[in-house]
Amino acid sequence: MSTADLILTNARVLTMDPDHPRAEAVAIAGDRILAVGSAAQIWALAGPATKVIDAAGQTLLPGFFEGHVHVGLGGADLTHLHIGHLHGAEAVGKAFRSFAAANPGMPLLMAQEAHYGILDKPATRHDLDAMIADRPIAMMSPDLHTVWANTAALRAAGLLNGAEMPHGHEVVMGDDGLATGELREFEAFGPLIAHAGEGRINLGIATGEEPHPRPTGAERAADKALLLKGMMHCAAHGVTSLVNMDGNRYTLELLAEMRAERNLPLRVKVPFHFKPHMGLDALDRASAMAAEFDDDWISSGFVKMFMDGVIDSRTAYLLQDYPDQPGHRSEPLFPPERFDEIATEIDRRGLQIAVHAIGDGAVRTVIDGYQAARAANGARDSRHRIEHIELIDPADVPRLGALGITASLQPPHAPGAMDFPLQPTLSRIGAERWGDAYRCRSLAEAGAHIAFSSDWPVADVSVLRGIAAALTRKPYDGAGDERLSLMQVLEAYTAGGAWAAHRDQVTGTLRRGLAADLVLLGGDIEATDPREIPALGVSLTICGGRIIHDIGMLA
Template sequence: MSGPEMIITNAKVLTMDEDNPRAEAVALSGGRILAVGSREEVEALAGPGTRLLDAGGRTLLPGFVESHLHLVLGGNELSQLQLGGVHGFDDLARLFRDYAAKNPELPLLMAQGAAYEILDHPVTRQDLDQVIADRPIAMMAPDHHTVWANTAALKAAGILHGAAMPPGHVVVMGSDGTATGELLEFEAFSPVLALTGDLHLQLGIATGGEPDPWPDAAQRAKDKQKVAAGLAHCAMHGITSMVNMDGNRYTCVLLKEMEQEGRLTARVKVPFHFKPHMDLTELDRASAMAAEFQGEWVTSGFVKMFMDGVVDSRTAFMLHDYPGTTERGAPLFEAERFKDICTEIDRRGLQIAVHAIGDGAVRQTIDGYEAARLRNGPRDSRHRIEHIELIDRADVPRLGALGITASVQPPHPPGAMDFPMSTMDHVFHRHRWKDAYLTRTLAEHGAHLAFASDWPVTDVSVMRGIQAALTRKPYEGCQDERVGLMEVLKAYTAGGAWAAHMEGLTGKLRKGLAADLVLIDGDIESIPAEQVGRTGIALTVAGGRVTHDPSGMAEGAE
């Protein structure tokens, strides 16, 4: 065989390479990009074994980089009951009972995507007992920070009468001395999730620990099936690289085994999860993971932390009281200790990613990064803040000044995609709406942007995310926080790759980089913004391998 393995031609190629921003064709060979240029020059490279794909004028982009998702959790949840968009007791009961009838063997009937407003009052275990009383059932909020469980589930989990919890994690108790059914944060609801038998998949985000005992080959095979389901779901949406925001060494081992088995269809970066109770010596595990996993498909090298919870449950840490309350949430790390932790992680040459939603959490995170830089000296650290749902204006320029990446999610602002606008009134003072869910303002002050979905918190569809970014309406009396199409596409490709220290491998269509590409089913520059989310993915290629081809265009090519 001579010539490139595949040429995609007659395309509107947006390379995200500032030195060569547009082209018509791309040639692939050996998992790498062989050439990017005009139809004439690239087609001239074709040999007798080359597959020639006519893109028909569609847009060809670098494969999407999903900068913040939960691959294993998302893959696991694909088989659970989905409650997105469901409202009212009747629909809730009908769906749960149907799911129960179809799954008589499940030890826990688990549902995902239950809106905080799913009933016209706060959900209790008694509400869920009326749905199903004789089997354990539970449902997770879209943000994955609250679970509601029925009495049978609370009994089976051993928490009906409460349980001691670390700060920020709450088994909510009623006046009768028993649990109400509402469980806030991981430690509180992990005893319920454990009923499924797959809690070991949650350890990366729940405790930062490893499975004990280590899963045997049969269990790993089951777990890899869940990962494979998640990977296939992501490939359908053009994703070729992802930053997994939970995980541990076990996650890396599963992914590495899948790579060796030829089943890994995206590049995955996995963190070490540092929890508040841990001693700094635990970071030896983070360094070990970074050293063990540094190939082109499975990497580590960063540490994830949670600074706070979420706004809906008022566990996000605010500088001021929530509307109508004296609550502010609380940081999960003490400020000075957090500076020491950041300094040690940075000293080891590892990247830091911190979940920070409230303006108090965002400030404390920036303070930690600033302390690390002052103590260790500046380096190309690319530390990141995940979410940034509210930020004090004084802190906005600090991201750019410190080289911090704003890892934000276009589907998250209420009203932009699936989350209801009602959240805004509950948790943000009106005069602070102008400081909520900033994108353009952060970019204009020098912050690097990386876009994502936080799947399974929201739909992983990048096209829907692009639409949300392009069509988001300014809140009443507030500035427009949208960035332009090219900036949006960059934040889903080259920007995400840079933020993950992967720019030498992927994120642009440039000769020598990985053959990671996505072909949009249309010309993205001419599709009306409000229709982008309905635009399909015609082809996904990761490392030169076709991972999604709904119409068989790559199979029929010669």
């Protein structure tokens, strides 16, 4: 056997390999795992040039697999104002004015994490004008589905007098014939993001199309800088692989350039984003992306879609009326018959499907479409996914396992579990449905594959905070306990995420021959109170044998 380049020993190794779940040490040679075993077995692989890290009893895991993230948007988010901890117009206005003074040349002052009740009333452009009137400012909701802008921002983006939008996207208009300031869904606030200079990175999620004209020079460099900023932030939290849930060919090209420049720290998977305005022939682009980008570092091979919006803005598609708005259920972005046709064609091409579905109506529509695809094409190892599943009808719970559907869930999203407030979400679901909301254990027990993620920048990308949220979440009144065990949660953030992304042959477990992707925590996670897990921190992140985050283990 070869000599190790790096050995991590005296660790509490949780391999996520069911055949050999625990070990004491790991040896790395090049970009691969050379061996996993006892300290004595691994020490025998040391040579004169081998670097050795004594983990001092800390937990060593496969690198975290972030299965649903928006890394370019996250990189941009790191440059924005964050107001999730604030409440009321006075506090928000003070923060905006301070941010404005510190950023005199910024074309748009964007605040993130503006929860729907942050001003104790529906926000309007006039509310934001009272904070700052002479510069464009805007607030983004935590779910990234709604923006509120002041008059200057609406004027700069060409939205003050309204704009025609695709189904499901809306510039809300007032009785005075002008925009109120509320912009619902991605294409509605897309012009605002473009005015900020972040439109190219936002394009994959907003329209699914490519930038035109093709960016060159400084523009490409700026976009790569945002991707790198986002990836390094993820690496600091132990992430070694991610699924970038917004994307296009341009995103893949940027990643390929970063790899050629030896500046790609993480493994990234990028979808083709299919939008309602597209015809089936658009899937030729998805097939081309899958064929051209398919290696251990950069891959595609799947199609992302949105079936609905979010509960807080009442754009999630429900099977029953919203309790606080009788007669309103919203609508699916794809009529069921059309989604069946699209899903069948995607599946026929051998591509994976991932669909954002929040409401129980949207979830059922997606399940029905996957069932139609299987009936038409036959069963295969498709691993089709449903993203979020914040509300599900009890009759649909067992269907995921039966059809081999992955439940791609985000523990930080459940109101009250981490940063999201209980209201208005729970009121809009209705107390009688709380038992059907944010289900996890019941989906797993019914046979669904589970993958956990953050949806950053919707929620904090910190995996340790997500683990704590998953383990400490309190049941809603009348609802069951939806928590999984610690080992199940860790699997969902590692092996489960890799499996859900068809990357389990590359990473997700610590086994000889797989990629040397590891995260060393700052203590023994099994001996830590779940509430204290975030305080452990990440000591070391290794991706492909390269140390990409280190708090001094090699000092």
